[in-house]
Amino acid sequence: MRLKDKVAVVTGAAQGIGQGTAMRFAREGAHVAVCDINAEGVKKVSQDIIALGRKSLWFEVDVSNTAQVNAMVQKTAEAFGRIDILVNNAGGGFNLPNKLEEITDEIWDRVVDTNLKGTFICSRAVAPYMKQQKSGRIINLSSKAGRYGGELTGIQYSSAKAGVMGLTRQLAKDLGPFGITANAIAPGLALSSPRVEKLWMERKTEAERQAVIQAIPLRRLSTVEEQASVILFLASDDASYVSGVTIDVNGGWLVS
Numbered sequence: 001m002r003l004k005d006k007v008a009v010v011t012g013a014a015q016g017i018g019q020g021t022a023m024r025f026a027r028e029g030a031h032v033a034v035c036d037i038n039a040e041g042v043k044k045v046s047q048d049i050i051a052l053g054r055k056s057l058w059f060e061v062d063v064s065n066t067a068q069v070n071a072m073v074q075k076t077a078e079a080f081g082r083i084d085i086l087v088n089n090a091g092g093g094f095n096l097p098n099k100l101e102e103i104t105d106e107i108w109d110r111v112v113d114t115n116l117k118g119t120f121i122c123s124r125a126v127a128p129y130m131k132q133q134k135s136g137r138i139i140n141l142s143s144k145a146g147r148y149g150g151e152l153t154g155i156q157y158s159s160a161k162a163g164v165m166g167l168t169r170q171l172a173k174d175l176g177p178f179g180i181t182a183n184a185i186a187p188g189l190a191l192s193s194p195r196v197e198k199l200w201m202e203r204k205t206e207a208e209r210q211a212v213i214q215a216i217p218l219r220r221l222s223t224v225e226e227q228a229s230v231i232l233f234l235a236s237d238d239a240s241y242v243s244g245v246t247i248d249v250n251g252g253w254l255v256s
């Protein structure tokens with residue numbers, strides 16, 4: 001087991017890549033606190049983790065809300081005694097308009113607050129615990145959109161995910177002296193949940209979907225497990241000397 005008795009917090013874990021990561025961590029021996037704005041969904045994931053014989057807590061938390069995040073982190077540390085790993089997964093484009101002229105201030109704020117500010121707020125909340133332990137792993141979810149622009153999302157999402165890469169580099173620089181690493185992954189496209197599948201079908205014609213797949217050297221979209229595997233690598237001892245990087249997990253699509 002690669003995470004035996006580690007304590008992890010995974011945000012946005014009710015479905016998709018967050019759920020896949022939380023379950024993968026639990027199978028690798030970790031105790032996992034999970035949060036989401038979808039309380040029913042995240043409660044079920046927490047029950048599934050406990051059914052595997054691990055400890056788990058679930059929280060209804062909006063990652064852009066400092067008070068909620070701080071309370072979650074404090075309760076997790078009190079219950080489990082430490083925090084080894086934070087996965088800042090909560091995010092997405094939220095099926096919102098993508099055309100520049102249609103992006104209202106509210107749309108910009110919702111997407112940037114969840115994807116970028118939420119990553120900052122959660123990282124800030126766990127940092128004191130990790131510093132005290134002199135160890136910790138922070139793994140952020142950026143996106144191919146942050147490097148090259150998105151397929152199903154707009155400028156608000158690309159900007160937030162580019163910001164996540166910069167935030168990751170600065171976290172690595174600031175927290176490295178305390179034995180803490182910070183890294184990110186930049187997924188290509190994974191039909192991770194019915195929500196993302198619906199967007200893929202509604203926002204692309206069949207011809208456009210085929211063109212996307214043909215542009216990916218591996219000629220297919222990603223699975224949730226393929227994203228969770230790289231997050232697991234970054235959380236494991238195998239990545240002890242990796243910090244500040246964003247790993248593309250995109251099947252060779254637009255390699256930088």
Ligand SMILES: NC(=O)c1ccc[n+]([C@@H]2O[C@H](COP(=O)([O-])OP(=O)(O)OC[C@H]3O[C@@H](n4cnc5c(N)ncnc54)[C@H](O)[C@@H]3O)[C@@H](O)[C@H]2O)c1
Nearest residue numbers: 012014016017037062063090091092143187189190192193
């Ligand atoms: N699926 C992809 O193709 C893809 C590609 C690149 C990056 N990503 C990123 O990976 C992460 C996971 O994506 P996914 O495809 O699994 O999405 P998803 O929509 O399936 O899951 C996201 C989860 O985050 C939760 N969430 C949303 N806002 C939240 C908030 N403010 N506070 C707490 N939880 C919140 C949602 O309720 C949901 O359960 C996101 O950051 C996304 O931007 C996904």
